[in-house]
Amino acid sequence: MSVGTQTRRKRTRTNTNNMVGGDGIGAESILEGMLARQSSFLQHNLRDGLNFAEGNDSGAAVVNHNEPPFIDNENAIVDLDHTKVERIGEEDDEGHEEDDDLIFIKEQPVYFASPTILGSKNYTSTTSKKFKKQRTISLPQLPHAKLLYQAMREAPRVQNNDELLHLTGSTSKTLDGNRKVNLRVIQSPSPMDHDPFYSSSVSPKANSSASSDSDSMMDSGLNYGQTASNTTSHKRSLRRLSAPRLTAKLVGKKAKTKKRSNFKTDKDGHYVYQQGDVFGGNRFLVEQLLGQGTFGKVLKCYDIAGDTTIEAEAQTHTWNSTASVQPKYVAVKVIRAIDRYREAAKTELRVLQAILENDPHGQYQCLILQECFDYKNHICIVTDLLGRSVYDFMCANGVARFPGSHVQAMAKQLIRSVCFLHDLGIIHTDLKPENVLLCDETCVEKNLPLDIVRTMSARRKEASGGKRKFLTNPEIKIIDFGSAVFHNEYHPPVISTRHYRAPEIVLGLGWSFPCDVWSIACVLVELVTGESLYPIHENLEHMAMMQRINGEPFPPKIVEKMFYKATHKLGNSPSDLSSTVLKHFDKNALSLQWPEKNKKGDYITKEKSIKRVMSSCDRLDIHISKKIRADYGEWLSINWNLTPEKNWALIRSKALNEKKYNGMVAGDLNKETFLFWYWFVDLCRKMFEFDPTKRITAKEALDHEWFSLGILDEGITCFGKF
Known part of the structure; x- marks a missing residue:
C-alpha cells in the first residue's frame, strides 16, 4: 500500500x-x-x-x-x-x-x-x-513495490492437461534458431599486433619513441594540469600503451613488468583462468574470476577499447581536467570450447537478443547483452558488471533474512521480470538467489545483541562482523540465461537447481511457464526466513517435504498422468524417474509412500531421513509464522484455513492474555503488519500449487492483494539513506 x-x-x-x-x-x-x-x-x-x-x-x-x-x-x-x-x-x-x-x-x-x-x-x-x-x-511502500507492468504482447498459453503429457518442445526449432546465430570471430593476435588504441599512422620508429615516452609518463602519474598541447600529446601516448600498462595507468596501479600471459584452454574445453590474461584481440584484461560451472567461467574484465571516455577524448584531442578517469569493467562469460556447450550458448544469445530488442534500457530487471564474439573456439558473452548476488549478501549478513518491505520490493521486480520473459515466450528455468544480483550494495549496518552474535557460526560472524545489514536500495537484476528456453523449443527433461525445482519436473510430467512461478515462491520464502525451503539432495525427501509444506498429498490426477506417461513412454522423462520417483508411489492409491514400510509394516525409511524432513519444515503458514516470531513475538501465528479477521482475533486474545497474566507487553505487531504477512503466505500458497495448470500465473501474482499492502520496518527507514 x-x-x-x-x-x-x-x-x-x-x-x-x-x-x-x-x-x-x-x-x-x-x-x-x-x-x-x-x-x-x-x-x-x-x-x-x-x-x-x-x-x-x-x-x-x-x-x-x-x-x-x-x-x-x-x-x-x-x-x-x-x-x-x-x-x-x-x-x-x-x-x-x-x-x-x-x-x-x-x-x-x-x-x-x-x-x-x-x-x-x-x-x-x-x-x-x-x-x-x-x-x-x-x-x-518502497517504490519498486508499486511498479506496473504492461503486457508486451499476448502471452503464450500455459500448459493444459494434454501438454502435461506431451510437452517436450521442438528440437528442430532450437537447432534452426541456433544456425542463424552469426558470431564475430576474433583471431588470436600475433606478437607484432598492437592494441586497439594504437594509431596505425605512426611509423615503427615513432612507436619506439612513443613507447619510451609513455613509460616515463606513467612513472610520473597522470598530470591533469597540462597545457592543451601537452594534453594532446599525452592522449596520443595513452593510445600507444600496451593493454596492461594502459589499464595500470587508468586505475592508478603500478605497471606490471611481466610479459603478457597467454589465453589457454585445458583438455576439457575450459578456459584456464589466470589473472592478467588479455584476450579478444588485446581488448579484455582479466582481473577476477567471478564464477564457474559446467558451462565455463565468468570473468571480471577491464574493457580497454570499450572505454568511450578515453577513446572520444583521444580522437577529439580534449581532456577533462576535473573528472577522474574511471575504467570500464564488464562481465565476460567464456563458454567451454565443446560443441554441446556452444549450442547451449547460442540459445542463450538468442534469449539475450530478444530481451535486448524488447527492453534495451533494462527496465524489466533483466541482464542486458553488450556484445558477443568467438575467440579460440570459446563463445564469449559480454554484459554489464553488477553487484554481488542476493545469496552472497545473505551469507555475509548477521541476520540472513530480509525485512518485509525489501522482500515485497524484490518480489515485485522478480515477478514483473518473469511476466516480461513469459510474454516473450521465454522460460528462465533457473531462478534462485544466486541468479538475482543487487544493483547497489550500499547498506546501513546495525550492531546485533551479544546473545545473537554468540549463536552465529564462525563463518557468519567473521563475514558479518556481528552486524545486521539493511540495503538502502533493494533494486535487483536477473542474470544467467544459460538454461533459458523458448516455450516452443526443446525442453530438457530436468531443469532448475534442486532447491527451486517444481514438482512437475520431479514427476517427469513435462514443464512450461509455471515452473518459474514455483521457483519464485521458493526464493521469496528464503528471503523471509534466511534459509532454503528445500535443503535436500534427492527426490524422495524432496517430494515428502513438498507434501508437508503444502499440507496435502500430490493430487491423484497428476500422479496418474505420471504413471500413464511412463508406461506409454511419452515425452522425454528423467533417466532416473523409475528408480527415484515411480517406485515410491502406490499405483493403486496414487499416493506417495513416505515414510516407506515393508510388507511386514516395518519402516524402511532411515530415521535420519525422517528427522531431516520433519525438523526442516512444516505447513507453509506455520513455517513462516515460526520464522518471523523473532521480530513480532511468540504469540504470532497464521492459519491459512481461517479468515484474516479470525486470525487477528485469536492473536489479540492470546496477546491480551499474556499481558494480563505476565504483566508484559507482547511484541511489536499491529493488525496492518499481520495482514501484510497473512497475504504474503496466501500468495506463496497459490504459487506452490502442485498442479501447474492451476498454479497462479506471474501476471495474476502481480495483482495479488499482498502488493496493495504496506509495512513499516527497518527496510523502509533505511531506504535512500545515503
Whole structure:
C-alpha cells in the first residue's frame, strides 16, 4: 500500500497518540513510534529520503505536492499539504454515527530520475486517481513495490492437461534458431599486433619513441594540469600503451613488468583462468574470476577499447581536467570450447537478443547483452558488471533474512521480470538467489545483541562482523540465461537447481511457464526466513517435504498422468524417474509412500531421513509464522484455513492474555503488519500449487492483494539513506 493521507473518524475527538487504536499491540514498538509522528515522517523523511526527482541524490520516491486537491465520487477532499481528510456536506461528529475504523487512502505517484527508467512509459508506479476505502492504516511502500507492468504482447498459453503429457518442445526449432546465430570471430593476435588504441599512422620508429615516452609518463602519474598541447600529446601516448600498462595507468596501479600471459584452454574445453590474461584481440584484461560451472567461467574484465571516455577524448584531442578517469569493467562469460556447450550458448544469445530488442534500457530487471564474439573456439558473452548476488549478501549478513518491505520490493521486480520473459515466450528455468544480483550494495549496518552474535557460526560472524545489514536500495537484476528456453523449443527433461525445482519436473510430467512461478515462491520464502525451503539432495525427501509444506498429498490426477506417461513412454522423462520417483508411489492409491514400510509394516525409511524432513519444515503458514516470531513475538501465528479477521482475533486474545497474566507487553505487531504477512503466505500458497495448470500465473501474482499492502520496518527507514 502506498504512502498516503490517512485519517480515522471518531464519534468523539481523540488524541493523535491513539492512531493505532485497538489494533496496536506494544507501546514501545517501532510502528507506534513512527505513527505518533506520522505527519513529520510523511513530510520530511519520505519526502526528502524517498526522492527520485532530479537534483536529489537519495534515489527514492517522492510524492507530488503540486497536485490540486482531488474530489472523489463520495465528495471526500484530500489536502495534500496537510494530512487530513474532510467530508463535504457532513455534519459534526456529534449526533451522527460513523464507521470509526474507516480510513481513506490517496495513492501517490512515484517519480524516477534514472534515464533508463524515465525513458519508459511502462516503468511507472501506481497513479490511481481514486480513493480506496480500507480498514487498515496507510503504511509506506518502497517504490519498486508499486511498479506496473504492461503486457508486451499476448502471452503464450500455459500448459493444459494434454501438454502435461506431451510437452517436450521442438528440437528442430532450437537447432534452426541456433544456425542463424552469426558470431564475430576474433583471431588470436600475433606478437607484432598492437592494441586497439594504437594509431596505425605512426611509423615503427615513432612507436619506439612513443613507447619510451609513455613509460616515463606513467612513472610520473597522470598530470591533469597540462597545457592543451601537452594534453594532446599525452592522449596520443595513452593510445600507444600496451593493454596492461594502459589499464595500470587508468586505475592508478603500478605497471606490471611481466610479459603478457597467454589465453589457454585445458583438455576439457575450459578456459584456464589466470589473472592478467588479455584476450579478444588485446581488448579484455582479466582481473577476477567471478564464477564457474559446467558451462565455463565468468570473468571480471577491464574493457580497454570499450572505454568511450578515453577513446572520444583521444580522437577529439580534449581532456577533462576535473573528472577522474574511471575504467570500464564488464562481465565476460567464456563458454567451454565443446560443441554441446556452444549450442547451449547460442540459445542463450538468442534469449539475450530478444530481451535486448524488447527492453534495451533494462527496465524489466533483466541482464542486458553488450556484445558477443568467438575467440579460440570459446563463445564469449559480454554484459554489464553488477553487484554481488542476493545469496552472497545473505551469507555475509548477521541476520540472513530480509525485512518485509525489501522482500515485497524484490518480489515485485522478480515477478514483473518473469511476466516480461513469459510474454516473450521465454522460460528462465533457473531462478534462485544466486541468479538475482543487487544493483547497489550500499547498506546501513546495525550492531546485533551479544546473545545473537554468540549463536552465529564462525563463518557468519567473521563475514558479518556481528552486524545486521539493511540495503538502502533493494533494486535487483536477473542474470544467467544459460538454461533459458523458448516455450516452443526443446525442453530438457530436468531443469532448475534442486532447491527451486517444481514438482512437475520431479514427476517427469513435462514443464512450461509455471515452473518459474514455483521457483519464485521458493526464493521469496528464503528471503523471509534466511534459509532454503528445500535443503535436500534427492527426490524422495524432496517430494515428502513438498507434501508437508503444502499440507496435502500430490493430487491423484497428476500422479496418474505420471504413471500413464511412463508406461506409454511419452515425452522425454528423467533417466532416473523409475528408480527415484515411480517406485515410491502406490499405483493403486496414487499416493506417495513416505515414510516407506515393508510388507511386514516395518519402516524402511532411515530415521535420519525422517528427522531431516520433519525438523526442516512444516505447513507453509506455520513455517513462516515460526520464522518471523523473532521480530513480532511468540504469540504470532497464521492459519491459512481461517479468515484474516479470525486470525487477528485469536492473536489479540492470546496477546491480551499474556499481558494480563505476565504483566508484559507482547511484541511489536499491529493488525496492518499481520495482514501484510497473512497475504504474503496466501500468495506463496497459490504459487506452490502442485498442479501447474492451476498454479497462479506471474501476471495474476502481480495483482495479488499482498502488493496493495504496506509495512513499516527497518527496510523502509533505511531506504535512500545515503
